[in-house]
Amino acid sequence: MNLHELTAHEVRNRVARREVSAEEVARAFLERRDAVEERLQAFITPLDAEAVLSQARAVDEALARGESAGLLCGVPVAVKDNICTAGLRTTCASRLLADWVPPYDATVVRRLRRAGAVIVGKTNMDEFAMGSSTENSAFFPTRNPWDPRRVPGGSSGxxxxxxxxxxxxxxxxxxxGGSIRQPAALCGVVGLKPTYGRVSRYGLVAFASxxxxxxPLARDxxxxxxxxxxxxGRDPLDATSAPEPPGDYLAALERGVRGLRIGAPREMFEAEGVDPAVRDLTVAALETLAELGAAVEECRLPTATAGLDAYYIVAPAEASSNLARYDGVRYGLRVPGADIVEMFERTRGRGxxxxxxxxxxxxxxxxxAGYYDxxxxxxxxxxxxxxxxxxxAFERFDLLASPTSPTVAFPLGERTADPLAMYASDICTVTANLAGIPAISLPCGFEGGLPAGLQLMAPPFQEERLLAAAAxxxxxxxxxxxxxxxxxxxxAGEGGA
Amino acid sequence: MPISEDEVRRIARLARLGLEPAEFSALTAELNGILERVERLRAIDVEGVEPLAHVGGLHTVWREDVPRPGLAREAALAGAPDAHEGYFRVPRVVAHEEEEEA
Structure with a gap:
């Protein structure tokens, strides 16, 4: 097996036991990254080999000195390009920030580094995380590894x-509104959106705060x-980060699903645009959960599908305020104008x-004024x-389940001309953001060779229960x-592997 | 309640978005399409429901009033399109009267 086929926990355990060096792992993933990148274009800024290998060597040296192995020691990690990395450009896939280099690391990036992770690059996305296909990147679209004529989903495509x-x-x-879970579903990986406040947003470029x-997006x-x-965990630099202590997420993996009550909100299965094949795969997944000992039952969330309409008011409203900062003064693009207002307007209009x-x-x-109410x-x-x-619903059920995305990956260009068709991708995912609850997407089968995702949702701060059922x-x-x-x-890239 | 192209121009000015004149008609149609869809919100009974702005349930968060290092001035200015002697430089905001008259 090639090293690049290992999961993160397999890499971590082998590097921690010194069976393989972080540098060897980094070389294998670099080789793979460069082999697939020409076709997929997943990275806006792939780090150059030396920048990756020097992080890996630092991990190896720390282990050689007898330092304890971090939870992600030697694990090659990609970071979405709206998460600040000190000294490494962070573009949000926007012309406006095409050359912006943050002066600090996001809290999550600091935590990754402290845990021994090796950052391999900054990934492509819809501009400012607004989109469901990664086609709104100002630079180039990313392609779905299962079929390069199709989108990977978005915005974390x-x-x-x-x-x-x-x-x-x-x-x-x-x-x-689904920007981890929907691309996870369309690419056949696991995607977890934690409870609002569970993870610090310090250094995440704000879209809708x-x-x-x-x-994370992960292989398992x-x-x-x-x-x-x-x-x-709580972060003093993000006042909205939650004081509740984190759970023991790794121990939770062994708990199983027996005895859990799982509700299936009818509105999410019958929502406009849910492909019958995707619905069938999700229903089959519920049958599997029932065979494993869960009590699965249909339930109602009468307002759930109106979540999409509420979302497409709330999220743009917050975005219009958050994005007011891009005015050509403190960072990013400036397009000169005759006076300062013209400078603002040109910078924002072109950026x-x-x-x-x-x-x-x-x-x-x-x-x-006049429309607010x-x-x-x-x-x-x-x-x-x-x-x-x-x-x-959570008074009666421990978890709720639905399709993640109403469809499998759609062809590039199919929805770019119709904003409403693009927004429809988020129908089953936006409600978790509006309610602030945690949700995970898991691969649950294939339709025409393309992966579909099962979404599980839990009450606030019940990530352990979510992970137990998912595992x-x-x-x-x-x-x-x-x-x-x-x-x-x-x-072509690996010579007879 | 369709919004007119003039209304869209007014909103673009409020948002400080400089758009090409040719862009307004397509943008007006797109915004009306989206607004027509979200009209469905009106069908939902929200009588007496308090609006929810934030799910965190947090109130004012305090920290100890202890000085700590912040972003250095050079670092804060490093990404500026135009900086001068430790400041962000922008085009003149208020014109001199004499220049106006000249």
């Missing part, structure tokens, strides 16, 4: 494609648990791509109703072990 193709053992993404959360549930164990402009306009409209206030009231419905499902099915057919690339 580069992170999902990199993990699916073995260009990194693990990746970080961000999830505002009441919804944004950082989380164990790797997702490992990553969460590293990044979770932002079409989807970002659309959302700034929508958000500014929803917050403007009809749109923004009402959307927040619907948000309150949705949260209440989840609270009621039990994964052990019983093994869908996560399937790898995309990148055989041509492998034979």
């Amino acid at each position: 580069g992170s999902a494609a990199a993990v699916a193709a073995g260009a990194a053992a693990l990746a970080l993404g961000s999830d505002t 009441s919804l944004d959360q950082i989380g 549930v164990t790797d997702a648990a490992l990553a969460l164990a590293v990044i979770a 932002f791509g079409p989807e970002v402009r659309r959302r700034i306009m929508l958000g500014t409209f929803a917050l403007s 009809a749109y923004y206030r009402r959307a927040q009231q619907v948000r309150a109703r949705i949260r209440r419905e989840f609270e009621e 039990a499902y994964e052990r019983a099915t093994g869908w996560h072990r399937r790898r995309p057919p990148l055989g041509l690339i492998a034979s």
Whole structure:
């Protein structure tokens, strides 16, 4: 087996036991990354070999000195390009920040480094995390490793494609309305959005601050648990990070699903646009969970599908405020103008791509005098109703389950001309962000050779329960072990591996 | 409640977004398409429901009033498009009266 085929926890254990050096691991993943990158374009900034190898050597030297092995020692990790990395450009896939180099590391990046992770590059995404296909990147689209004519999902599409193709053992993404879970589903990997506040947002470039959360994209549930164990916890630099102590996520993996009550909200299975084949795969996954000892039952979340409408008011409103900072003064692009207002307008008009402009306009409209009550206030009231419905559902159920994405990966270009068709991708995922609850996407089968995802949702701070059920499902099915057919690339790049 | 192209121009000014004149008609159509969809929110009974802005449930978070190092001035200015003697430099905001008259 090639080293790049190992999971993050396998890499970590072998490096910690000194069976293989972090440098050897890094070389294997670099070779793989470079072999697949031409076809996938998962990275905006792939780190050069020396920058990767020097991190790996530092890990090896620390182990040789007898220092204890971090939870991610020697694990090659890809980081979404809206998460700040000191001295390494962080573009948010925007022309506006194309050359911006952050002066500090995000808290999650500091925690990765402290745990011995080796950062291999910054991944492609929809501009400012606004999109569901990674086609809104100002630079280039990323391709799905299962079929390069299709999208990897988004907005964390580069992170999902990199993990699916073995260009990194693990990746970080961000999830505002499904941006970790939907690309995880479309690329056949595991994606976890933690509870709002579970992971520090310090150094995550803000999109919609009441919804944004950082989380892992991983090859299996164990790797997702490992990553969460590293990044979770209160951070004095993020006042919205939660004081609750993190759980024992790795121990939770052994707990199983027996006795758990799982609700299947009918509205999410019957939502507009849910492909019958995807629905069937999700129903089959529920049957598997029942065979494993869970009590599965249909339930109702009457306002769930209106979550999409509430989301497309709340998220743009927050974005219009957060993105006001890009004015050509303190960082990023400046396009000169006759006076300062013209400079602002030209900088923003040319720096932002079409989807970002659309959302700034929508958000500014929803917050403007005369429209506020009809749109923004009402959307927040619907948000309150949705949260209440989840609270009621979780009085009867330990977990809720649904499809992650209503469809498998769609062809590049299919939805770029129709914003509403693109937004429809998020119908089953946005509610978890609106309610602030944790949710995970797991591979649950294939339709026409393309992976589909099962979404599990839990009450706030119940990531352990989520991981326990996910791990039990994964052990019983093994869908996560399937790898995309990148055989041509492998034979060209790896010489008879 | 469709919004007009003039209204879209006004919002673009509020958002400080400089768009090409040709962009407004397509943008108006797109925004109206989205607004038509979110009209469904009106069908939901929210009578008496308090709006929810934030799920964290946190109130003002305090920390000890202890000095700690912040971002150094050079680091803060390093990404600026134009910096001068320790400051961000921008085009003149207020014109001199004499220049206005000249």
